[in-house]
Amino acid sequence: MNETLKKYFRMNRLPHIWCPGCGNGIVVGALVRAIDKLGLNPDKTSIISGIGCSSRSSGYLNFDTVHTAHGRALTFATGLKLARPDLNVIVLTGDGDATAIGGNHFIHAARRNIDLTTIVFNNNIYGMTGGQYSPLTPTHSKATTSPYGHIENPFDITELAKASGASYVARGTTYHTLELINLIADAISHKGFSVVEAITACPISFGRQNKLGNAPAMMKWQKENTISVKAASKLPAEQLAGKVVIGELYRRQAPEYTAEYQKVIDRVTGGNGQ
Amino acid sequence: MSQTMLVQGNHACALGALAAGVRFFAGYPITPSTEIAEILAKELPKVGGKFIQMEDEIASMGAICGASLGGFKAITATSGPGFSLMQELIGYASLAEIPLVIVNVQRGGPSTGQPTSPSQSDVMQARWGSHGDRGVIALVPSSVQESYQLMIDAVNLAERFRTPVIFLMDEVVGHMREKLVIPKTTPTIINRRKPEPGELPYAPGPDGVPALPPFGEGYHFHVTGLIHDETGFPTGSPEVTEKTIKRLHQKLENNMDEILRYDELHSADAEYLIISYGCSARSAEEAVRMAREKGIKAGLLRLISIWPFPSDLIEEKCARVKKVFVAEMNYGQVTGEVTKVLGRSKVQPVLRVDTQMITPRQILEAITREGN
Amino acid sequence: MVIINTKFCKGCQICVDFCPKHIIKLDDMQKAQIIDQSKCISCGFCELRCPDYAITVVKE
DSSP states (O other): OOGGGGGGBOGGGOSOSOOTTOTHHHHHHHHHHHHHHHTOOGGGEEEEEOSSTGGGHHHHBSSEEEEOOTTOHHHHHHHHHHHOTTSEEEEEEEHHHHHTTTHHHHHHHHHHTOSOEEEEEEOSSBTTTTSBOOTTSOTTOOBTTBTTOOOSOOOOHHHHHHHHTOSEEEEEESSSHHHHHHHHHHHHHSSSOEEEEEEOOOIIIIIHHTTOOSHHHHHHHHHHHEEEHHHHHTSOHHHHTTOEEEEEEEEOOOOOHHHHHHHHHHHHHTTOOO | OOEEEEEEHHHHHHHHHHHTTOOEEEEOOOTTTHHHHHHHHHHGGGGTOEEEEOSSHHHHHHHHHHHHHTTOOEEEEEOHHHHHHHHHHHHHHHHTTOOEEEEEEEEEOSTTOEEEEEOOTTHHHHHHSSSSOOOOEEEOOOSHHHHHHHHHHHHHHHHHHTSEEEEEEEHHHHHOEEEEEEOSSOOOOOOOOOOOTTOOTTOOOTTSOOOOOOTTSSOOOEEESSOBOTTSOBOOOHHHHHHHHHHHHHHHHTTHHHHOOEEEESOTTOSEEEEEOHHHHHHHHHHHHHHHHTTOOEEEEEESEEESOOHHHHHHHTTTOSEEEEEESSSSHHHHHHHHHHOGGGEEEEEOOSSSOOOHHHHHHHHHHHHO | OEEEOTTTOOOOOHHHHHOTTOOEEEOTTSOEEESOGGGOOOOOHHHHHOTTOOEEEOOO
8 A cells, every 4th residue: 555545544453354355445445545636634534434344444544433333324424514514524335234224314315415425335235244135236146135036126326316316426336446536536525415336346245146256357347347427328228238337427516405504504693603 | 680481391401402502403303302303493503503304213313423423512302202213323322422312202102102192101211222231311300490400411411421311301391381490690511521632532531431532633533333442443352341331331320429310308207208200200299298288208209310220319218118109100110120129018109001190199099098 | 666565465366367467476375476576567556456455556
């Protein structure tokens, strides 16, 4: 690791617990490089995570960090951000943490368009508990709780975020690391509820159960099965079947929750709100 | 000069919170506590405070945890069904030692129960509602004036002991209107202790209570729901686990002098002592007066702090008493705790679970039956 | 010049497969090892994609 990035990590907590080839470390590396690129003040940045493999990340990052309860990172982050709009608040969550138990909080945080950057580590599985399917597990996939092939349909979390009111939505992969860094940096800079779905490989569980090969093989899959927003816009729908679109998917300017609330305070106090 | 008004208990509770320095509320509408949210939605912006109605009670608890870590005095208010949803994060706040207050205006349970009727059937939930072993403080007002005064204590105790505090109201005290006098003297305010240079975020401090580092000042404080050591980072160590769990109990039990609150009426020479709290204590006071008129030496011990349970106090106050009557609107939740202290033969429950308040006559009849 | 922190490396083979010059292999301890430093073009992708922060590319 580059010397300049060490200050963003709690070095004494490394090496981390993620399995060999797990992409979570790459996503966290991308986040740290995005923070470095933006020059965020680590003293004014809080990282809030839920429960699961993804959410062990807050323990490794040298900021004010909260490892909350399963599915509840966004609620802690909402309270912290509303109380302290001066802080950059970043939420790290998994596909299960964000869209299963945390689904209600996800759609409401998006609806409020509160200035939070939410990175969803999508490894298509509950890794920490040993490989059960999640709301983002593809249909027909094997998981310990779908031994006969998953019959459910997964969310498209980016559409869910957009429909709920998020004002910045992007999708990246661990293979496209440089792009992921930029997407995360843009998400952080965006004033409003920003969601970045980071497709990340889980070779030990999702990969093994579905015979997707080792970590490099799963990252090659990311390379061969994704298409950029620009390229996708030039193709007719049927040619997009099975392709995952990556890049900045959606962005709009919209009133941001904490700014709107401050206006209420200013109006009510005639501008001398403490 | 002091201010006098005629308000509901819920209103007084909200004003008490503001007086205590609460500047953040997150909550969800639920009868019979909604007025607290409505009042704070109006009052908080006036003092630069923040109000948010979250998508459910779990989110409300998460939001006040976040706000408290951000340096705000933060509270929520709910009733039985919401209180049940909040339990996991109440446990989280206990282990992470996050100061906050949860107002529970009790209504008829279980489940949807009797939403507009009173009950006192969440007392045990206030103690053991969240999984695992940990201490908790619960305070119980029995008047509008006390809903104001005691709420200030609740906020102070949360800050003092770095713990969630349950403010256990009931629908009667919450909705009744009574005179409230707001003293002109500003109340004593306790703020969380900031760490000394180099002091660890979970080092027990002189009395088992760690200092609470602020977010946003470079402390890079890690908060987790996993059992953690003094640095705040997770550990699997049996020794640290035991030390932590014991400290979560003892930091309260060893400081009862600051937590214990109770009231007495004619208890000095009482042969028959009523133990009661909240709305039921109002009937008990009247029953004592009626008994005394009949020459019966009755008295009242009103519990104001219910958790940690004041076992020593009860043992002392009931030593020379013939019989103890526990008057409460549930199936004997405090009765059970009192029985643990005094034994079954000495304790006579006076219970009601039909949404109707216990009447003074009902208590008086229990006492006179015992007397004959 | 590529430096491998074998304490952090978990032998996941990402760097091995993705190095454009194929100059990384796993040693018999399953740790990443540079076969020929001189062929390294300092593209930095091994460091970027290392999930364990075990690689540092020192650009001359």
